[in-house]
Amino acid sequence: MALFDDPVGGILPKFSGFNLFWSIGGLYALWTLYTAFANPLSSVPGPLLSRWTDLHVRLRLLNGSKARYMHSLHEQYGPVFRVGPNSVDVSDVAGARDIHKARFGYLKDPNFYVGANMAKELETKQCTDILHWWTLFAMGVISELCFGESFHMLEIGKKNQYAEDIAEMGALLPLRGAFPWLIWLAGYVPLFKFFNNVAHTRHRIVSYGANQTAAYMKLVENNPGGAQRTLFSSLYITAGTDTTAVTLTYLIYAVSRDKEVHDKLIRELQTLPEDFTHRHVRELPYLNLELEETFRLYGASQGALPRVIPPEAGKLAGFHLPGGASFSTQNYSMHRNEEAFPDPEKFDPSRWETPTDKAKNAFMPFGIGPRNCIGLNLARMELRLCTALFFRAFPTAKPSSKDGMPESEMEPHINFLVMPRGHRCLIEVE
Numbered sequence: 001m002a003l004f005d006d007p008v009g010g011i012l013p014k015f016s017g018f019n020l021f022w023s024i025g026g027l028y029a030l031w032t033l034y035t036a037f038a039n040p041l042s043s044v045p046g047p048l049l050s051r052w053t054d055l056h057v058r059l060r061l062l063n064g065s066k067a068r069y070m071h072s073l074h075e076q077y078g079p080v081f082r083v084g085p086n087s088v089d090v091s092d093v094a095g096a097r098d099i100h101k102a103r104f105g106y107l108k109d110p111n112f113y114v115g116a117n118m119a120k121e122l123e124t125k126q127c128t129d130i131l132h133w134w135t136l137f138a139m140g141v142i143s144e145l146c147f148g149e150s151f152h153m154l155e156i157g158k159k160n161q162y163a164e165d166i167a168e169m170g171a172l173l174p175l176r177g178a179f180p181w182l183i184w185l186a187g188y189v190p191l192f193k194f195f196n197n198v199a200h201t202r203h204r205i206v207s208y209g210a211n212q213t214a215a216y217m218k219l220v221e222n223n224p225g226g227a228q229r230t231l232f233s234s235l236y237i238t239a240g241t242d243t244t245a246v247t248l249t250y251l252i253y254a255v256s257r258d259k260e261v262h263d264k265l266i267r268e269l270q271t272l273p274e275d276f277t278h279r280h281v282r283e284l285p286y287l288n289l290e291l292e293e294t295f296r297l298y299g300a301s302q303g304a305l306p307r308v309i310p311p312e313a314g315k316l317a318g319f320h321l322p323g324g325a326s327f328s329t330q331n332y333s334m335h336r337n338e339e340a341f342p343d344p345e346k347f348d349p350s351r352w353e354t355p356t357d358k359a360k361n362a363f364m365p366f367g368i369g370p371r372n373c374i375g376l377n378l379a380r381m382e383l384r385l386c387t388a389l390f391f392r393a394f395p396t397a398k399p400s401s402k403d404g405m406p407e408s409e410m411e412p413h414i415n416f417l418v419m420p421r422g423h424r425c426l427i428e429v430e
């Protein structure tokens with residue numbers, strides 16, 4: 001059957017369904033050959049499949065194993081490998097640094113709120129979920145900075161709808177990027193209801209942010225001298241909540257399961273005055289080493305941070321990368337570079353006593369260059385203070401298997417951000 005009738009008669013060639021099928025098939029075959037062999041990225045090593053698709057990498061987002069899979073591909077193919085037809089991942093330290101760079105308080109008293117809540121839970125349940133409490137704490141700090149008002153979640157002991165939405169959005173962010181068509185499909189197919197919720201969640205977050213900002217502006221108008229300055233809601237609130245809470249959780253976990261590291265910290269904390277402030281903890285040498293080692297192994301940002309090669313193209317670690325191609329670096333690999341960090345899986349704060357240049361260069365827990373983390377000083381401050389307050393209050397803290405929590409629950413589930421697989425971290429005291 002002719003698909004297009006030519007009313008003028010005989011000028012246009014007649015296309016049958018059969019011809020159309022072969023034409024599309026032919027174009028597809030040409031594209032397949034081009035992406036496989038003639039694309040400028042074809043000289044970059046990588047799995048054969050990556051010449052046509054990055055689906056094998058994206059699918060691993062679903063079970064949080066993408067960073068580990070990418071790391072295994074680095075071990076197999078070297079510091080630059082092809083992720084998909086138009087993207088590469090780079091763990092070459094010098095190259096990654098060049099490209100990233102060239103182109104391109106009022107803290108709520110964690111002792112009072114967090115400490116009291118944890119102590120209560122320890123008394124009633126004999127263990128406490130520190131991830132839960134650090135999340136409420138970090139959210140409280142950021143909401144005060146953004147909206148001039150805390151959400152009072154620490155006092156109530158649970159997340160409000162906004163915090164639930166933010167957490168859900170954060171968890172789904174990588175999936176939105178990797179499978180945008182699933183979000184679209186969710187609007188039509190009831191099977192994908194889970195993804196459909198993403199759109200509603202996003203809408204609720206945007207309107208909450210707008211309302212809170214309007215309320216704050218009114219407060220400033222009515223009381224120009226009285227209202228505190230805020231960072232406003234333009235600061236993406238997710239960036240400062242789970243990142244801090246998860247990193248802090250892993251810090252406490254890593255320290256409390258290693259007797260030598262733990263005892264050293266406790267001895268150092270005993271030198272603090274009773275009414276210590278951040279000014280005191282900032283100067284504690286061993287606490288600071290522990291912070292660095294936590295950022296290296298468990299810093300919340302371990303997944304790929306993508307960048308687009310500018311139109312004039314670039315050379316990276318010996319490979320020519322065409323303009324428009326995407327390249328990424330992931331801290332999971334950079335921070336496990338064996339030359340920079342011997343025995344990379346070991347949590348060893350002492351490696352930061354005299355770090356080599358290689359270690360300093362490969363270390364980028366807050367990103368580098370003009371788009372690095374704007375909250376890094378706040379995050380460091382929260383981590384130092386909370387760790388000191390926590391171990392002063394609970395010096396015998398250790399990971400708990402009460403409530404049936406196996407160690408495997410603490411295995412990092414890495415999408416863009418890190419999250420313990422079990423979404424909790426139970427601690428008990430002796």
Ligand code: HEM
Pocket residue numbers: 235236239240241243244247299300301305306364365366367368370371372373374375376378379
């Ligand atoms: C341990 C805690 C944290 C870690 C590990 C972390 C890590 C990072 C990283 C790696 C980036 C760069 C992302 C990229 O290159 O695409 C980033 C960006 C950012 N971070 Fe953080 N962050 C933390 C805490 C915070 C806090 C507390 C805030 C809020 C005050 C914050 C706000 C931001 C913002 C707004 C950006 C985007 C900057 C831009 O795009 O120019 N972060 N963070």
